[in-house]
Amino acid sequence: MLKRLLSNDLPRSTWLAWTLAGVLLxxxxxPFLFPGVKALSVAAKILVFIVLVASxxxxxGYTGIVSFAHTMFFGIGAYGVAMSSSHWGATWSSLGxxxxxxxxxxxxxxxxxxxxxLRVRAIFFAMITLAVAAAFQTLASQLSEWTGGEDGLSFKxxxxxxxxxxxxxxxxxxxxxxxxxLCYYLLFAAALLQFLMLLRIVNSPFGRVLQAIRENEFRAExxxxxxxxxxxxxxxxxxxxxxxxxxxxxxxxxxxxxxxxLSFEIMMDVLLIVVIGGMGTIYGSAIGAVLFLWAQSYxxxxxxxxxxxxxxxxxxxxxxxPDRWLLWLGLLFVLSVYYFPTGIVGRLRAKAxx
Amino acid sequence: MKTNLDIKPxxxxxxxALLALPLIGSVxxxxxxxxxxxxxxxxIFIMASxxxxxxxxxxxxxxxxxxxxxxxxxxxxxxxxxxxxxxxxQELWRNLVAVGSAMALAMVAAAVIGLAFERFIVRPxxxxxxxxxxxxxxxxxxxxxxxxxxxxxxxxxxxxPEAMRGSLLWGDASIEKYRLMAVVVGLVVFALQAxxxxxxxxxxxIRAGVQxxxxxxxxxxxxxxxxxxxxxxxxxxxxxxxxxxxxxxxxVVPQIGxxxxxxxxxxIIMGGLGSTGGALIGALMVGLMxxxxxxxxxxxxxxxxxxxMAAILLWRPQGVYPVANR
Numbered sequence: 234m235l236k237r238l239l240s241n242d243l244p245r246s247t248w249l250a251w252t253l254a255g256v257l258l259x260x261x262x263x264p265f266l267f268p269g270v271k272a273l274s275v276a277a278k279i280l281v282f283i284v285l286v287a288s289x290x291x292x293x294g295y296t297g298i299v300s301f302a303h304t305m306f307f308g309i310g311a312y313g314v315a316m317s318s319s320h321w322g323a324t325w326s327s328l329g330x331x332x333x334x335x336x337x338x339x340x341x342x343x344x345x346x347x348x349x350x351l352r353v354r355a356i357f358f359a360m361i362t363l364a365v366a367a368a369f370q371t372l373a374s375q376l377s378e379w380t381g382g383e384d385g386l387s388f389k390x391x392x393x394x395x396x397x398x399x400x401x402x403x404x405x406x407x408x409x410x411x412x413x414x415l416c417y418y419l420l421f422a423a424a425l426l427q428f429l430m431l432l433r434i435v436n437s438p439f440g441r442v443l444q445a446i447r448e449n450e451f452r453a454e455x456x457x458x459x460x461x462x463x464x465x466x467x468x469x470x471x472x473x474x475x476x477x478x479x480x481x482x483x484x485x486x487x488x489x490x491x492x493x494x495l496s497f498e499i500m501m502d503v504l505l506i507v508v509i510g511g512m513g514t515i516y517g518s519a520i521g522a523v524l525f526l527w528a529q530s531y532x533x534x535x536x537x538x539x540x541x542x543x544x545x546x547x548x549x550x551x552x553x554x555p556d557r558w559l560l561w562l563g564l565l566f567v568l569s570v571y572y573f574p575t576g577i578v579g580r581l582r583a584k585a586x587x
Numbered sequence: 588m589k590t591n592l593d594i595k596p597x598x599x600x601x602x603x604a605l606l607a608l609p610l611i612g613s614v615x616x617x618x619x620x621x622x623x624x625x626x627x628x629x630x631i632f633i634m635a636s637x638x639x640x641x642x643x644x645x646x647x648x649x650x651x652x653x654x655x656x657x658x659x660x661x662x663x664x665x666x667x668x669x670x671x672x673x674x675x676x677q678e679l680w681r682n683l684v685a686v687g688s689a690m691a692l693a694m695v696a697a698a699v700i701g702l703a704f705e706r707f708i709v710r711p712x713x714x715x716x717x718x719x720x721x722x723x724x725x726x727x728x729x730x731x732x733x734x735x736x737x738x739x740x741x742x743x744x745x746x747x748p749e750a751m752r753g754s755l756l757w758g759d760a761s762i763e764k765y766r767l768m769a770v771v772v773g774l775v776v777f778a779l780q781a782x783x784x785x786x787x788x789x790x791x792x793i794r795a796g797v798q799x800x801x802x803x804x805x806x807x808x809x810x811x812x813x814x815x816x817x818x819x820x821x822x823x824x825x826x827x828x829x830x831x832x833x834x835x836x837x838x839v840v841p842q843i844g845x846x847x848x849x850x851x852x853x854x855i856i857m858g859g860l861g862s863t864g865g866a867l868i869g870a871l872m873v874g875l876m877x878x879x880x881x882x883x884x885x886x887x888x889x890x891x892x893x894x895x896m897a898a899i900l901l902w903r904p905q906g907v908y909p910v911a912n913r
Contacts, residue, residue: 299720349897352904356648359720360852361896363650367849368889375886497845501728504721551736560732567725570718571711 238429240436244516246585249578256519260421264414265406277417277485279526280424281478286506286518287431288474293504294513295435296467297447301500302346302362305369306472308495309342310335310479315386315489316379323389332480336473343472347465358468370495385490394419394484420481427474432515434470443467444513498559502529505566511576520577533558596907600871607879618760620878626766628874629773630835634828635851635858635866636780637821643797643861643910645814647709648716651723652851653844654730655701655822659693659829660839661734664743666692674748682748686834693830694823700730701822705815727844735841742840745833769831776824777867784863793817797861797910850877853892857899859906868907869899 236243244250259266263276289303313335314328321327346365350357373380380386392398398412408414434440442463445453454460483489502525510521533555540553552560569576575583604621611617638652666689667674673685708726712718747765754761784790796803796810804810832847833839854873858865873892880891899907 293717297717299717349900356716357856359648359650360856361893364849364853364889364893364896367846368893371889372886504724508721548736556740557732557736560729560736563725563728563732567708567722567729570721570725574718 240429240433242432242436242515244582246578246581248585249516249520249581252520252581253516256523257425259523260424264408264417268408273413273417274485275526277420278482279522280420281482281485282502282506282522282526283519284424284427284481285475285478286503286510286522287428287515288471288478289503290507290510290512290515290518291431291435291443291474292468292471293507294511294517295440295447296443296464298351298464298468299359300362300468300471301359302366302369303471303475303503304495304497304500305362305366306339306343306475307479307482307499308369308373308489308491309339310476310481311483311489311494312373312380312386312479313338313476314480314483315381315388318390319381319386319388320379323391325391328391335476335480339472339476340469343469344465347468348461351464351468352461366495366497366500370491370497373495374491381490383491385488385493387488390416390484390487416484420485423477423481427477428515428519431474435515439463439466447513501559501562501566505562505569507576508566508569509573509576511578511580512574514576514578514582517576517578524577532561536561593908596865596868599907600868600875603872603875607875610883611879615758615760616882618757619762620882621875622762622766622770624875624878625871626769626773626874627835627877628871629770629777630828630831631847631850631854631874632867632870633773633776633831634825634847635854635870636776636863637817637824638851639855639858639861639863639866640793640797640817641814641821642855644793644800644810644817646714646716646800647814647818648719649709649723650720650848651704651708651727651730652821652825653846653848654704654727654734655697655825655844656829656832656847657731657734657839657841657844658700659697659826660745660833660843661738661743661829661841662693662696662826663689663830663833664738664745664839667745667748674746677749679750682750685748686751686830690827690830693826695826697826697829698819698823701819701825702815704822705818709818727848731841731844738841740841742838744838746837747834765834769835772831776827780863789813789816849889850892853896855906857896857906859903859908859910861910862906862908865906865908 244253260276260280264273267273267276285303285307289300292298292300292303310332313331315331317327317331317334321330342365346358346362350361374383376382377384389395392412394412394416396411396413398415400410400412400415404410435443442453442458445456445458446460446463450460453463479494482494486493506518506521506525509525510517510519536553536555536558540550540555543549543553551557573580604624607620608614608617611620634652634656638649641647641649667685670685670688673681676682704726708722709719712722751765751768754763755767756762782790784794792803792808792810792813796813800810829843832843850873854869855866857869857872858867872895876891876895877888880888884891903909
């Protein structure tokens with residue numbers, strides 16, 4: 234049963250299995266284990282990032298192509314929900330239409346980009362996606378009548394998902410049973426389902442072909458697989474999942490703007506999580522996302538403390554200022570690509586083989 | 588320069604310019620925009636030529652190229668603000684000395700950083716495209732943050748020296764002096780590059796290396812040394828381009844590198860990775876297109892260049908001048 238659910242791709246390491254079980258249980262009972270608004274928001278963000286990163290792993294880790302437009306699709310999903318809910322009212326039907334339209338736009342865009350750039354050479358893909366994503370970000374902040382411009386859009390959701398909806402007067406284990414909790418579990422179910430779907434995809438015959446292409450494009454073509462078709466399909470699938478992650482983010486935040494879903498920093502975060510967690514192992518996304526989002530606030534606190542400690546040396550203090558945390562993240566990224574290319578999951582699995 | 592010159596791509600630039608004429612309507616406006624576009628194109632070409640050769644020679648895709656551009660621009664802000672006496676002088680030669688020394692220092696700084704970048708960031712990942720993209724992107728982010736540490740995260744004004752401000756009137760079309768100067772500098776760089784590539788032994792080796800790396804190696808030349816040279820010169824040119832771009836925009840932000848990177852990628856893909864001639868054509872078209880659409884449909888300026896690239900790729904999937912063996 235468990236084997237089928239995980240698509241026969243077991244963790245293959247005792248440590249990994251326990252960590253994953255811990256992550257799953259922690260997220261499943263997060264509202265009860267970690268009370269407080271902030272902790273729940275971090276848990277919800279972890280759910281969103283697990284889907285976002287796992288879908289990026291399908292592209293980077295399994296197919297071996299780099300896309301910088303992943304946040305664009307993430308943004309399309311988030312904007313789909315935000316725009317439909319704020320323009321057509323906070324109903325389930327407008328929400329549904331928004332999601333469907335976002336998915337359709339994602340499908341078309343991903344297909345177009347894939348056909349244009351993957352047809353020639355995979356290396357174009359990285360550059361073209363970077364250009365398209367930059368153009369899209371500019372467009373989103375300029376079309377302010379629809380997207381709210383730089384300020385973004387705050388919107389309402391159907392009443393069922395709002396914190397003001399109380400399902401029960403008495404708190405259960407000290408937690409209010411309200412719409413916010415329902416929204417969290419909706420996200421949790423969606424994330425779990427998509428995670429298992431992605432596992433299914435990468436362990437299907439289709440996924441095996443993707444890995445074959447990653448390892449040796451020429452040989453895969455020679456065996457008789459149309460590399461372009463498989464690469465394009467992989468990029469379309471991963472874009473669709475990224476779009477769904479964007480939908481989840483918008484549902485949780487009830488706000489969307491260019492900085493929350495389209496910014497290049499998020500792209501950087503996704504890259505870093507994939508590399509740290511382990512490329513080509515969907516599990517890496519879960520572990521990486523938990524670790525990273527936890528460290529994200531922690532690192533900034535640490536930097537603030539360090540910057541205060543060395544305030545006597547202005548240059549050092551400037552280097553350690555919390556505003557410069559992207560610098561340290563970048564260094565961490567470069568070092569992990571050099572010395573840690575298989576990531577946490579790869580390391581754990583290699584250890585288990587010994 | 589080449590024995591059998593492919594003429595069709597050369598026609599693209601005038602065709603694009605002429606197509607825009609009826610849309611814009613007024614000849615004077617069109618002339619102003621065209622000169623601005625050519626100036627922008629020449630600046631982009633200066634920045635892109637190094638990158639395309641680096642790719643052609645060693646199959647290295649450097650996403651961190653923007654760092655050298657930003658570095659050049661920021662060095663120029665420091666140099667020019669330190670030479671206020673010279674930049675505010677009415678005499679052109681004093682202005683030229685100021686800008687010239689800013690350019691020289693920016694090129695040296697970018698070249699030195701380029702040498703270090705090649706050694707520590709790029710060399711460990713030769714031949715691995717995936718890692719190259721990731722690592723150089725990381726290098727770009729680190730570089731941008733270090734620039735923010737040194738010069739601060741805010742926009743810095745980079746005003747033109749006195750004598751280079753203002754514009755010449757030709758009929759009713761006003762043509763900014765600096766833009767003309769940018770075209771001249773761009774042409775000089777292109778001419779020097781074309782001369783080096785086609786008339787010197789080093790140029791011969793570079794062209795041969797782009798065509799067939801292994802053959803050049805087997806003839807006993809150290810292509811890696813050649814590559815380091817090209818990388819350093821390319822970084823220096825990016826620094827020069829950064830100075831000119833900063834003066835063109837009259838201000839500098841730390842994100843300048845990432846912004847220009849996007850344009851450069853479009854240019855080198857359109858031109859054919861590894862081809863300097865293609866990069867020139869691509870750069871001129873991107874510059875013209877950006878200025879025409881900036882006037883006609885400002886919101887779609889960047890998209891128009893992507894559409895242009897898509898059209899070119901439909902016509903020639905490998906770029907206007909495909910480089911053999913790639």
